Amino acid sequence: METDTDLAPAVESILEAARERPGGDEVVDVDARSLPDAVARAEADGRVPVIAEVKPTSPTADGTRDDDPVELAEAMVEGGATAISVLTEPSHFGGSTESLTRIREAVDVPVLRKDFVLREEQLDAVAADLLLLIVRFLEPETLADLVAAARERGFQPLVEVHDRAELETALEAGAEIIGVNNRDLARLEVDLETFESVAPEVPDDVTLIAESGVSSPADVRQMRAAGADALLVGSAIMDHGAGDSDVTENTRRLVEAEDDET
Ligand SMILES: O=P(O)(O)OC[C@@H](O)[C@@H](O)c1c[nH]c2ccccc12
Numbered sequence: 543m544e545t546d547t548d549l550a551p552a553v554e555s556i557l558e559a560a561r562e563r564p565g566g567d568e569v570v571d572v573d574a575r576s577l578p579d580a581v582a583r584a585e586a587d588g589r590v591p592v593i594a595e596v597k598p599t600s601p602t603a604d605g606t607r608d609d610d611p612v613e614l615a616e617a618m619v620e621g622g623a624t625a626i627s628v629l630t631e632p633s634h635f636g637g638s639t640e641s642l643t644r645i646r647e648a649v650d651v652p653v654l655r656k657d658f659v660l661r662e663e664q665l666d667a668v669a670a671d672l673l674l675l676i677v678r679f680l681e682p683e684t685l686a687d688l689v690a691a692a693r694e695r696g697f698q699p700l701v702e703v704h705d706r707a708e709l710e711t712a713l714e715a716g717a718e719i720i721g722v723n724n725r726d727l728a729r730l731e732v733d734l735e736t737f738e739s740v741a742p743e744v745p746d747d748v749t750l751i752a753e754s755g756v757s758s759p760a761d762v763r764q765m766r767a768a769g770a771d772a773l774l775v776g777s778a779i780m781d782h783g784a785g786d787s788d789v790t791e792n793t794r795r796l797v798e799a800e801d802d803e804t
Contacts, residue, residue: 550729552634552730553728557658560664566668569666570695570696571695572696572697574672576698580625588800588801589797590773590800591624591625592622592773593654596615596629597629597637598780600629600634600635601730603780604783605782607782611641611644612645614789615648615649617788617790618779618790618793620793621790624651625672626645626651626653626654628655630655631657639668643669653672654700658679659674659688660680660684670697672698673692673697673700674699674700675688675689675701677708677711678702682714689716699719701717701719702720702722704722706739709744713748719749722737722740724737724752724754734765737752737770744769749772750769751774756778756796757775757777757778759796759798763800773796775796779793780792
């Protein structure tokens with residue numbers, strides 16, 4: 543783990559809030575919907591596997607969408623989303639664990655809990671199919687412990703990396719689902735070449751996800767050509783600046799990105 547002083551101020555503030563956040567009262571026990579199976583089903587019916595993210599706002603968003611999170615998630619599934627990612631971080635992303643629970647009841651695709659989990663008891667804040675763990679913010683031993691603790695509870699851990707060194711750490715921790723974040727948490731800037739530089743090092747049996755900065759069908763094709771099994775897309779689907787933008791259409795455009803490749 544690198545020191546927090548290397549991080550953008552917004553990220554330091556997110557981490558400060560995350561350190562304070564309590565865990566759940568009881569150890570959760572999840573019967574998870576499989577992400578690899580959902581990805582295979584999407585491929586079988588010619589959909590690009592898109593994990594669409596319910597993110598009411600973020601430190602880099604143009605505004606806030608206060609639509610009902612369940613309606614947003616249903617609209618994403620309607621547009622062909624393979625899975626739904628839900629920000630549960632309350633103070634910087636407008637998320638909540640309640641939204642995740644309601645969404646998971648309403649849709650039948652896998653649901654990812656997107657948060658800044660630093661300690662084991664924070665795994666118990668809410669049940670979800672997948673759980674994000676970010677290499678940058680965890681000591682390697684803590685990461686390995688959290689991967690194991692997440693699996694014991696039934697979660698599929700999605701381990702997020704930003705470079706090849708972090709990929710090594712993720713693999714050593716036993717990660718089977720890995721996301722490469724194109725957004726640099728030190729500067730909050732997006733560069734799709736991040737995924738392109740890390741992907742060739744990822745073993746074939748890993749489910750590999752390109753995260754952040756995918757906004758057009760051309761970006762989808764670029765990430766797929768570089769080896770992405772699935773894409774995690776928030777901003778381009780939520781379209782924060784245009785409050786009434788059609789989330790189903792925004793999802794469908796990306797899901798169908800490989801249809802017109804002639
Ligand atoms: O909105 P974008 O650029 O499509 O990015 C989505 C997702 O990758 C991003 O929200 C994200 C990636 N890793 C995170 C960790 C915490 C919070 C958010 C994230």
